[in-house]
Amino acid sequence: MFYAIGLGLADEKDVSVKGLEIIKRAERVYLEAYTAVLLVEKEVLEAYYGRQVIIADREMVESSSDEILDGADKVDIAFLVVGDPFSATTHTDFIIRAREKNIPTRILPNASILTGVGCTGLSLYNFGQTVSMVFFTDNWKPASYYDRVKENVALGLHTLVLLDIKVKEPNLESLARGRIVYEPPRFMTVAQCAQQMIETEQEKGEGICSKDRLAVGVARVGADDQEIVAGTLEQLADADLGKPLHSLVLIGKRMHDMEKDYVREYAVDKKVFDQVFARDYHQS
Amino acid sequence: MFYAIGLGLADEKDVSVKGLEIIKRAERVYLEAYTAVLLVEKEVLEAYYGRQVIIADREMVESSSDEILDGADKVDIAFLVVGDPFSATTHTDFIIRAREKNIPTRILPNASILTGVGCTGLSLYNFGQTVSMVFFTDNWKPASYYDRVKENVALGLHTLVLLDIKVKEPNLESLARGRIVYEPPRFMTVAQCAQQMIETEQEKGEGICSKDRLAVGVARVGADDQEIVAGTLEQLADADLGKPLHSLVLIGKRMHDMEKDYVREYAVDKKVFDQVFARDYHQS
Secondary structure (H helix, E strand, O other): OEEEEEOEOOOHHHOEHHHHHHHHHOOEEEEEOOOOOOOOOHHHHHHHHOOOOEEEOHHHHHHOHHHHHOOOOOOOEEEEEOEOHHHOHHHHHHHHHHHHOOOOEEEEOOOOHHHHHHHHOOOHHHEOOOEEEOOOEOOEOOOHHHHHHHHHHHOOOEEEEEEOEEOOOEOHHHHHOOOOOEOOOEEOOHHHHHHHHHHHHHHHOOOOOOOOOEEEEEEOOOOOOOEEEEEEHHHHOOOOOOOOOEEEEEOOOOOOHHHHHHHHOOEOOHHHHHHHHHHHHOOO | OEEEEEOEOOOHHHOEHHHHHHHHHOOEEEEEOOOOOOOOOHHHHHHHHOOOOEEEOHHHHHHOHHHHHOOOOOOOEEEEEOEOHHHOHHHHHHHHHHHHOOOOEEEEOOOOHHHHHHHHOOOHHHEOOOEEEOOOEOOEOOOHHHHHHHHHHHOOOEEEEEEOEEOOOEOHHHHHOOOOOEOOOEEOOHHHHHHHHHHHHHHHOOOOOOOOOEEEEEEOOOOOOOEEEEEEHHHHOOOOOOOOOEEEEEOOOOOOHHHHHHHHOOEOOHHHHHHHHHHHHOOO
């Protein structure tokens, strides 16, 4: 059996009891390590599971899936995914490949940032489509996310923005010289995301991500040191939420009072929050 | 500390290792039992935890929250929620009340049907707002969900429809005679939901939930006997997915080929699925 097991969001103890039992008895244990990262090191997982964990980076998952699936028709293979296995499409792809080989599969769902973001107090029923934000470079500032956010904004819905992660990216200069040297991992912060949204807005000018739009930044959801900060995009562009992983929610206008009361507790500046809310968000 | 602990979707072993540790040491353990139900009985949980579990029904949560929170400033209280604690707004409300009493709170997220529905192969990024479907009666057929579905359909997005649960509903005839007798629990099936959607469509006539729209029904997501069935709403109105809990997804047109390939595997009739898809869903 091929098991895709969600690890949840924070540390080694967020795995389900059922998942842990499978990990302990599986023939091989892989850890998917490029769409998200756990807040603890691989060594912590290995010590806790009492098992060797093989890191499966993008290259391995995309080019050596046969190797990962090898023998799964006879023995149990555990493929660990930070968060929930279905939150990244790439794993659907994986299950399709297993199916083609007549390998039985089983998915163990777990907490995902898609629902973990409920910690902001914003109702998960009032979210529209989720978008992703990539690191802008000097000459590459993709703005396709803006149109999806615009669709959500038009309906008054919140938008969860998932932030870019760069793990095991080759250094381009070295690559040009024929050597593969990996860059240190990079994780986008709430501040960087807010800044990039304001940048796109300056280009597009449709008022979707203006600097006075309300948003909430979250960091290390589900962990002991989880942080939540609410404010305008301009305020969030200056906020420091510490270590990764970060995510951002752009607040929609279709917001219940209870959502507002809850999220207001996290405001950088409650006065500013109330003013902007009363001016732009209040629906009578 | 007041802990709201997600139990995940299927059975007693879907709780996280961290959650289980808290349950074992908590002073009192409550189980929220009206927004969702686990697929196992309370007694199974009690035996597994080695703890007494107090059922917290709607009445208790709404009128005796003080009692539940009592002492949580000094001892640990565990409040168990099937799925993820933030998937039902009512729990946000609970946290606000704890906050007002200066009781520290901690949320342990877990799998939710909102992400568990990824088991259909439909990308969670292509979902719009989630809606709820209540049991229609002869003279009460609320259609407000239809407008939200319409917003999703206009954007080509999928819609997750959560199905009504009636637990501990008083029998109205007995109530009129001054006696409280509870009805046996009722759980809406995929077939009932599909039927009601077709009914609303017949009334509204905007082509949002026509009987030839494609949808996917799921039952017991995350459990060993999980079932997935895809087809037109008319086909699903005849489908039997067995025991609760059921959910339904109305498929949007903004669908990748990979999503289609994955979900097609579950079609009641692949030929019909392909025909409808080619005619109404294919985007060149």
